[in-house]
Amino acid sequence: MNAKLFLRHLFLFTCLLTATFTFGQKPEAIRLTQREIRFDNNWLFQKDSLKKTVQLPHDWSIEDLPNQNDSTIIGPFYKYSPNKEQGAYTVGGTAWYRKSFTLPELNDHLLHIRFDGVYMNSDVWINGHLLGNHHYGYTPFTYDLTPYLSPAGKVNTIEVKVKNEGLNSRWYTGSGIYRHVYLVNLPAQHLDVENIAITTKQDAIEDIKNTIQDSNSSIQTAKTTVQNTTTSSYSTKTTGQDANLIFPTTDPTFQASIHVNTTLPEGTHLHLRLLDTTNTVVAESNTNTITINNPQLWSPDRPYRYKTEITLQKDNITLDKVIIPTGIREVKIDPKIGLLINGTRTLLRGANIHHDNGLLGAAAFDRAEERKIVLLKENGFNAIRTSHNPPSPKFLEVCDSLGMLVIDEAFDTWEDEKTPSDYSRYFRDYHTKDLESMIRRDRNHPSIIMWSIGNEISERAEFRGILLTKELSATIKSLDTTRLITAAFNNFGRGSLKWEDADAPLALLDVAGYNYLWGNYYLDKKRVPNRIMVGTESTVQDLQNAWNHVEGLNWIIGDFAWAGMDYLGEAGIGHTIHSDKDSARLTWPWFNAWCGDLDITGEKKPQSYYRDVVWRRSPIEILVHSPDTTNEKTSFWGWPDELPRWSYPKHLRKPLKVRVFTRAKYVKFEQNGEVLATKETATDLTATFDVLVKPGTIVANALDRNKKPIGVRYLVSTSEPAAIALHADTTTIQADAESLSYVNVAVMDAEGNVVPYADLKLNIRISGPAVLAGAGSGCPNRMASFQQPTLTTFRGKGLIILRNTGHAGKIKVEVTGDKLKTGYITVRVK
Numbered sequence: 167m168n169a170k171l172f173l174r175h176l177f178l179f180t181c182l183l184t185a186t187f188t189f190g191q192k193p194e195a196i197r198l199t200q201r202e203i204r205f206d207n208n209w210l211f212q213k214d215s216l217k218k219t220v221q222l223p224h225d226w227s228i229e230d231l232p233n234q235n236d237s238t239i240i241g242p243f244y245k246y247s248p249n250k251e252q253g254a255y256t257v258g259g260t261a262w263y264r265k266s267f268t269l270p271e272l273n274d275h276l277l278h279i280r281f282d283g284v285y286m287n288s289d290v291w292i293n294g295h296l297l298g299n300h301h302y303g304y305t306p307f308t309y310d311l312t313p314y315l316s317p318a319g320k321v322n323t324i325e326v327k328v329k330n331e332g333l334n335s336r337w338y339t340g341s342g343i344y345r346h347v348y349l350v351n352l353p354a355q356h357l358d359v360e361n362i363a364i365t366t367k368q369d370a371i372e373d374i375k376n377t378i379q380d381s382n383s384s385i386q387t388a389k390t391t392v393q394n395t396t397t398s399s400y401s402t403k404t405t406g407q408d409a410n411l412i413f414p415t416t417d418p419t420f421q422a423s424i425h426v427n428t429t430l431p432e433g434t435h436l437h438l439r440l441l442d443t444t445n446t447v448v449a450e451s452n453t454n455t456i457t458i459n460n461p462q463l464w465s466p467d468r469p470y471r472y473k474t475e476i477t478l479q480k481d482n483i484t485l486d487k488v489i490i491p492t493g494i495r496e497v498k499i500d501p502k503i504g505l506l507i508n509g510t511r512t513l514l515r516g517a518n519i520h521h522d523n524g525l526l527g528a529a530a531f532d533r534a535e536e537r538k539i540v541l542l543k544e545n546g547f548n549a550i551r552t553s554h555n556p557p558s559p560k561f562l563e564v565c566d567s568l569g570m571l572v573i574d575e576a577f578d579t580w581e582d583e584k585t586p587s588d589y590s591r592y593f594r595d596y597h598t599k600d601l602e603s604m605i606r607r608d609r610n611h612p613s614i615i616m617w618s619i620g621n622e623i624s625e626r627a628e629f630r631g632i633l634l635t636k637e638l639s640a641t642i643k644s645l646d647t648t649r650l651i652t653a654a655f656n657n658f659g660r661g662s663l664k665w666e667d668a669d670a671p672l673a674l675l676d677v678a679g680y681n682y683l684w685g686n687y688y689l690d691k692k693r694v695p696n697r698i699m700v701g702t703e704s705t706v707q708d709l710q711n712a713w714n715h716v717e718g719l720n721w722i723i724g725d726f727a728w729a730g731m732d733y734l735g736e737a738g739i740g741h742t743i744h745s746d747k748d749s750a751r752l753t754w755p756w757f758n759a760w761c762g763d764l765d766i767t768g769e770k771k772p773q774s775y776y777r778d779v780v781w782r783r784s785p786i787e788i789l790v791h792s793p794d795t796t797n798e799k800t801s802f803w804g805w806p807d808e809l810p811r812w813s814y815p816k817h818l819r820k821p822l823k824v825r826v827f828t829r830a831k832y833v834k835f836e837q838n839g840e841v842l843a844t845k846e847t848a849t850d851l852t853a854t855f856d857v858l859v860k861p862g863t864i865v866a867n868a869l870d871r872n873k874k875p876i877g878v879r880y881l882v883s884t885s886e887p888a889a890i891a892l893h894a895d896t897t898t899i900q901a902d903a904e905s906l907s908y909v910n911v912a913v914m915d916a917e918g919n920v921v922p923y924a925d926l927k928l929n930i931r932i933s934g935p936a937v938l939a940g941a942g943s944g945c946p947n948r949m950a951s952f953q954q955p956t957l958t959t960f961r962g963k964g965l966i967i968l969r970n971t972g973h974a975g976k977i978k979v980e981v982t983g984d985k986l987k988t989g990y991i992t993v994r995v996k
């Protein structure tokens with residue numbers, strides 16, 4: 167078949183699919199009253215014989231499969247999935263999304279469509295015209311719809327084909343249009359947002375002491391590109407920096423300037439305004455410079471953000487305007503001092519997290535992204551590494567607003583594959599485009615302090631790997647010179663290469679990322695004196711040693727836990743099991759990694775209590791080991807089978823091992839008012855006691871060197887399950903089809919205590935303007951549907967996620983269980 171005939175057949179086939187699939191769909195009437203219009207509502211979805219209307223963000227891999235049974239197909243899990251335990255036994259495949267809409271007259275405007283994330287390998291058509299293909303599942307992409315639109319009032323149809331095939335990742339990815347989609351309405355002469363970069367130009371500082379003392383000022387510059395229909399993008403240059411290090415200046419003024427390094431279209435100019443949090447204009451200019459004295463600084467503890475308003479004008483007429491939230495912060499990283507933010511030494515208490523949202527799969531609802539950051543911040547983390555791909559835009563917006571520092575990571579693979587169908591197939595042809603897309607989108611976020619170009623790249627020390635390191639770094643520096651560049655290195659684990667062979671590629675980075683190699687910190691510093699290091703991954707079992715190095719050695723700027731929160735896939739890498747053999751991962755029915763400080767519902771796990779002590783957030787914590795210790799095997803990423811629990815009704819009068827964690831000199835241990843023992847704390851911050859199980863209370867007292875109390879923690883035994891308690895993260899949400907409310911479920915005893923051994927099946931009833939977005943527990947190996955109105959609690963707890971239907975009213979939730987008092991809650995929708 168010749169090329170022309172093939173294209174004709176393809177076009178006719180596409181038109182037929184469109185006519186078939188969109189039959190009966192009422193086109194959405196789009197009003198072009200905003201620059202960006204959310205385009206998430208009412209997409210028609212088709213996969214195999216399944217056809218339905220969905221709301222974006224959408225992940226089909228988390229949805230229930232047909233032909234459910236109790237052995238091989240349970241909820242979204244299929245025992246013989248090609249993804250197996252790495253992809254949480256879920257199913258990918260090929261699917262179509264379609265949406266019809268009408269438009270008013272464009273009036274010489276341009277209309278683009280932007281996809282924030284589609285996993286993966288997507289083709290997009292408008293009215294039968296192929297706009298393009300995008301391979302990478304984590305970077306945004308935009309197409310110009312204007313030349314192919316129907317006349318005003320006539321129907322337009324968008325079609326998206328998504329192919330998530332084969333084993334293409336080492337973790338759960340989700341499938342489909344799992345992030346937001348926007349229509350972007352642009353005037354003929356407009357600002358190109360992707361080419362606006364608000365960066366910080368710093369004066370050279372010779373005296374480090376002055377740097378630390380003076381944190382009241384900075385000079386901020388921005389660059390932009392203006393586009394119109396007849397002029398191509400103007401190229402821009404980044405203001406020069408000193409080796410990517412950001413220094414405060416002793417100049418008492420802050421200057422922000424917009425630079426365009428070419429001539430603007432005749433008669434146009436830029437007008438700049440800087441607004442504070444009350445929308446009061448604090449500075450403005452018709453030139454390329456805004457000056458503000460004594461600015462409010464952005465920091466993790468006080469994430470203050472201005473708004474930079476950039477207006478394109480001609481003859482006093484506004485042609486286009488964008489507003490970019492702007493955080494002014496002074497960052498320096500130095501081997502003799504460490505990481506300084508606004509003159510304050512900052513230790514990165516970091517979390518690695520994958521992009522999924524637990525029971526929702528990969529669907530990046532705004533509230534889900536926000537809740538994840540809130541939970542991590544509440545549990546002591548001040549930094550996140552986006553392992554191992556760019557996150558959603560909302561994720562970074564929340565990090566900005568809450569003061570969470572970010573290492574923004576681009577890739578998990580380069581040219582060498584890690585799984586047979588992964589991104590390595592496309593890296594050679596598309597890595598520059600995808601990296602540029604990430605940097606252009608993310609560089610205005612004050613939360614981002616470093617870019618990472620890769621994780622555990624196999625070829626990094628080879629000649630081609632070194633060339634790629636140089637190329638990727640140069641690409642970043644061509645777009646942003648205000649941040650440092652890192653990558654995560656582990657031991658090679660192949661061939662004759664040894665750790666020292668990493669010296670050459672590490673020398674090309676600003677910060678050396680160490681995965682599970684805290685034992686090399688001190689020796690490497692002797693070999694490479696100027697190296698700055700960060701623990702990009704570590705296990706909780708190594709936490710004390712790793713953190714001692716961070717606290718004691720200035721050139722180590724932080725440590726990132728693997729992982730901050732449980733995620734789907736890499737099943738059971740954090741396990742404790744009872745077996746003659748152990749393994750790196752566990753198979754069916756394990757489906758989540760179980761290595762996080764928090765489980766997939768956000769509940770705190772035992773290792774997180776230990777981290778609280780190591781990080782000096784808590785003076786003392788208690789964990790009780792389970793009665794079963796036979797052939798216990800704890801994996802590299804795992805934690806022993808212990809909990810903050812003193813309810814073991816089937817093991818009364820039997821001794822259990824109780825571990826107390828504290829930095830105090832002594833621990834005094836009591837049971838039911840009786841002092842059992844006082845022990846000196848070991849160097850690993852533990853004191854261990856054998857305690858007989860009895861109803862009542864156990865108490866651990868932290869004592870200083872003089873045996874004065876400095877902290878106390880206790881655990882109380884519970885009675886039998888009696889009631890269900892519900893608590894919503896918010897009792898009021900907006901009338902929006904993407905608004906979520908998280909309802910925590912707990913099984914309580916008669917005294918109002920959570921019953922930690924209550925694994926009970928509960929039924930859910932929802933009335934009012936909401937649907938069930940997800941329901942389940944944090945259990946890593948109890949496969950079930952996340953989308954049916956039932957759940958089985960785990961350690962006495964579960965989670966219900968409600969999604970509004972777009973209407974106001976009252977959502978009522980009722981949860982029932984056998985012989986339990988029913989739980990009720992109401993959520994208002996405004």
